[in-house]
Amino acid sequence: MRRQVSSQEISDAVRRKLHERGVSMHDIAEIVYEMQSPYNPDLRMEDCLDSVLMVLRKREMQHALLVGMELDTLAEKGLLSEPLQSLVQADEPLFGCDETLALGSVLGYGSIAVTTFGHLDKEKTGIIRRLDTKAGSHVHTFLDDLIASVAASASSRIAHRFRDKEEEDNGNGPNHAASAG
Amino acid sequence: MRRQVSSQEISDAVRRKLHERGVSMHDIAEIVYEMQSPYNPDLRMEDCLDSVLMVLRKREMQHALLVGMELDTLAEKGLLSEPLQSLVQADEPLFGCDETLALGSVLGYGSIAVTTFGHLDKEKTGIIRRLDTKAGSHVHTFLDDLIASVAASASSRIAHRFRDKEEEDNGNGPNHAASAG
Amino acid sequence: MRRQVSSQEISDAVRRKLHERGVSMHDIAEIVYEMQSPYNPDLRMEDCLDSVLMVLRKREMQHALLVGMELDTLAEKGLLSEPLQSLVQADEPLFGCDETLALGSVLGYGSIAVTTFGHLDKEKTGIIRRLDTKAGSHVHTFLDDLIASVAASASSRIAHRFRDKEEEDNGNGPNHAASAG
């Protein structure tokens, strides 16, 4: 017998697991602020936080986070079969599945999201670096890329909305062209 | 001197050019209806039309349509340089740029959008087939793929919203998890 | 202490696990033959088999197969944490991570690969259907999409090589333009 999982249950699980893995909404919003404030001097941290929360409501992003954190946790406990266990544990640069899973959601937020994701993946800003270099027995092979994906998506979302707002202020009326809605 | 183009001007141009190239909103909505009505018996044509209009408000989709229709029109008039003129005119199956441009927007609507796009590109339903086989001097190399992209995106959007609605009706409260918003 | 896993060990594991999950190279080659023989009347099954083997040598494809079969197997044993366990077990149509993981490799073989993947995902030909409908306790949520990805990639590879060959036969000399090399 199969049960249908509600969106609420999924949202709650994503939040709880992110917290357990050491990532707060504020950590992600900080990256968004760093990425977007140069282009948007009036940007406030709460706008960034709102944008992160909106991205985290998207179904496929939630699922990707659940899959990625599950694989990281299983690798941490040594519960994956070989050779996958060694590949995930070593955060092997040519592994690729971590970026692929993360990229799925990024592509939904337009080309700025993709280039920001590439940049974050290479520069490893803020919480992404902390996850990437975490000492000892922790494995964050999937989570660092997924956080880069959330931050890049939230950044692109702000860039598009900022542009919409500029136009509205210029009297062109509301036209939420950025929204995938 | 560079001028900033307003979203309104872009929206209007997309509508006008689609009309000139022989594509109505209703043509696209018909494909959406055909794709989604088997999963959703209460679906109405006006829901499909609304979904198409929402997809057409997305900035990158509008830009892709402008680029694609421009290249088709230039090829029709023989104004592209060789060998691109021959490649576009012949709708060469290994050309690829038509699908790439169309895929950019599809990826934003989740994996159902991608598989529906692949299906439409192969089956060429409704207006897509009419564009693909249009007699004489017309070139629709880019437009048929772009219409498949709009229809696939609008279909995926309906599938996600239908699921949200099911959950709300089950008392799980509003949780617009499908929206990239 | 981290060990570097050799390509040979990964290739062997992929083959062994595909066999354990009930998929033979011949099953995949049959889909490729069905997809490509209409365009290429001289196509032989052994060409399709060769193409499948070449696709399976690609590093990211191998990794994706290992990740997908691991998640399927864990779900079969009830070893994933909730709510992921229920999502994977139910092969929930809006789950999306299965297609995303599969799409990563498809995108490497050009736009024909993407549209063929979409088509296979919807039509569920041959072994893909057998996996999708397998009775009882089996879970193939990830594997059916991954097999569609291998078959679509191998099909696109043949389409490109067939075109190269046509040109060589026409005296244009070898120019393996299809090869990502």
Added chain:
Amino acid sequence: MRRQVSSQEISDAVRRKLHERGVSMHDIAEIVYEMQSPYNPDLRMEDCLDSVLMVLRKREMQHALLVGMELDTLAEKGLLSEPLQSLVQADEPLFGCDETLALGSVLGYGSIAVTTFGHLDKEKTGIIRRLDTKAGSHVHTFLDDLIASVAASASSRIAHRFRDKEEEDNGNGPNHAASAG
């Protein structure tokens, strides 16, 4: 009457047009060297040049370059219709079609290619910066992203081959797992 364009004619046109637009193979190879030499101290400029040439033989990359340079040239001459003319001429950051067209090919070279592309698009190294800031009447809206795509693909190709070579030297025998072949 439609003529089939030979791969040789396309390759020649790509080379000639890149030269006309001010881009040499050496310019692109320099970016590849800068990206990959930190990970591979024995890397020589001629390896980078070879890798660029291999990427430029891929059919969809050639087509994307022809489309992009055509649109840039038409915009330079003011020959696109409005509002596309203004969008391309202004290299509008939210335009997106330039990155989408470039991304198609990048995705074929694995996740390292995607992150390198994102990095190059943001940092604008070497010839990419020179194109991006070219004075006066030149338009390189599409070309700078396409060059980033070629350089990122050639870099990823080197990273995969370097890893293959390491394994061969360790006695694991040839196993060109990186090749999309």
